[in-house]
Amino acid sequence: MLMGEFWGLGVRFRVSAMENCWDFLQWLGPDASTCVFASLDDPSDLVRASAVSRSWRRFVIANGFSRSLCRRICPEVSNFTRAVEVSSSAMNQEVGSSTAVEWESLVREHRIYSYLCRCLVSPEGSSDCIDRCIGASSTDNFPDESIENTLEPSDRVYMRPSYWSSGGEADPQVPESLIYRLGSDLCVVNEIKIQPFKAFFQHGDPIYSVKFVRFRMGNSKLPLRSENYVTDENEGQAAADDNFVWTYISPEFPMLQESVLQSFKLPRPVLCIGGVVKIELLGRVQKQAMDGLYYICVSHVQVLGRPLSPKLALDTSEASGASVLKYFPVDSSSVAPNGASRDDEAREPSRWHAFAATLRHLRAGGAWNQAILNTLLRPVQFAEEDDDSDEEEPYA
Template sequence: MEACMDFLDQLVPDISLKILMYLDDPSDLVRVSSVSRAWRHFVIANGVLKQFCLRMFPQLSRVAHVIELNKCKAEEPEEVGSSYSSEWESLERDHQVYAHLAGVCTSFLVGDCISKAICASSTDNYPQESIDNTLQPADIVARMPSYWSSKGQTNPAVPETLTYNLVNEFCVISEINMRPFQAYFQLGSPIYSAKSVRFRMGHSKIPADLGNDHLSGVSAGSADDKFIWTYTSQEFPMAQESCLQKFKLPEPVLCVGGILQIELLGRVQRQEMDGLFYICVSYVQVVGQSLSPVFGVEILEPSGKFVLKHDMLCKFHAKSSIPENQHENTDGDLQRHLIDWQHILDMLQGNGVIEIDELEMGEEEDE
């Protein structure tokens, strides 16, 4: 034990920080902050958990500041040296909020995150072929084919867009699934897919306190004038197959603002009846997790920055709405993840302590 040393005392802060950032599990970073007062001070003062979250979600670089809701007023102010430090209080708050955010985002159960359709760039026969039909998983509803259809075009390069409201203004999105429509009632049962797809996420230019009713009047031509896009994906090729095609994003994306737009690029199928090219979609599914009610956002215009709100008293309860065979992790693994994070969050809120002896014993048992 006499030969042991604390590398935080021996190395310059930049090197120590770089070593800690090699940890890829946020729960390990939370445990690091419980090793000693010196380690806790280092983790909080350098915003290690915040940097971890920024590495996961670059969209968080637009956070103007963090607000904790329902915070206990009885907490004693933190003292640094001989005087109260508001800066240190802010750093501690950020530490707790980003630790909770990292835990939620690395242990959630996926669900369908679409709330409602906003508009399509064009619709052939409204309302029979409305974008609203893409929210129905079935190809046939009430004995009628259910799908959205664009207007016909002589130029196959003309794109189309489908714009949706997500379930919340703050969601983590991992993939978008789509099923092109197969016109079984036409000769040869053609499939009206696009050549490729691309996804955009962002927020409305109109303040959120006006509610979502203002989006109901968005027309196809004015959609881009009413939204600000903060993320654009790569282009994914689309197969001319009537099946649920999965488009997994390279990394999960934090959608701030709750608006998703699907760009359908290029047409492959000409309709025999009129010789025009169409795109038809039967079903759209957005896979991810709403971070509400634990987290919320307030977008600050015209800067585009946002306030990150955290409810201290709200417990996160993940609930899956995706069929079991689409989960990559087992329910047992996810449950253990959630229990582990609840223990860590209790510690952050002062309801429990992680003892170093317990951690060392757990490592010995693993060996």
């Protein structure tokens, strides 16, 4: 029997049973009922079930079915040690008997994970989530061949090549990696796109691709400050692997030796907890004729997904390093400045990448006065725009 038919039968059964004053859950028993509810794979089914009656709602909340469903959809959810609702009423949450306080805690947890479930399965379209470049394992000619060039959609900017290049290696098995910071601490990532670079300025137009790619997602162990990101003067100081905690590792994907934007769809939506993505480039395939060394070159990278901010945020400030999921039922702009839904540092709009890259290329070509360009490219703080749109709760 299909689950939709089951719930239809269950509702009809409940209506007919009301005349006899007994409940379907009581008739089925807690063990069998738990097996049935635990088999649901659609968040909307849990919402409908909890709306049938007060006893059904209590059963759904008390057994934590929303949290369990989140973990089945995205196993990374199990990395959250706890979930906290941040609202004006949170200050009074400890008032009352221990039983009432415990029940209110379960209700809040159910509300948080119901909203997270809805976000994880949302059909909303994906966009490029990359915000900043943390660093590369190596760079052959910095800053001309910096990882920042991979944010450019084209492999040529003002007729100059735009790409990242690794250092040369005699051993083709030496891997390389690129690390990026996403625009939110919590992002649902579905797909990653990479375009190998074709050196049109070398004889034979060689393509410096790799055999395989693999992806890691997680968070930085230390706060990422402005000096940790790649700039024209800074090659990146936080790219070492031991600076991060990886909560997801993908399988290896084969890459073609073609200079096209190649798509790598993940087996399932992945919750990136911490907003850091590492791209591992495995197996060099192209030697450079002039020195006989193997290189890897990438012209463009995209990490496609959806940010879950501002209503959901990550807090890793606890001394234990635990990951706490924070839920803001109202817009984070109405929360006090110390609310964890806002990033520690203001994020620069994505359009700044294109503007800065254009200026870098102009500077490389000597088209602008050096003093003017240095002034334009210095760090800029942007104020975040308020979002007054309200979203509905998972259920009334």
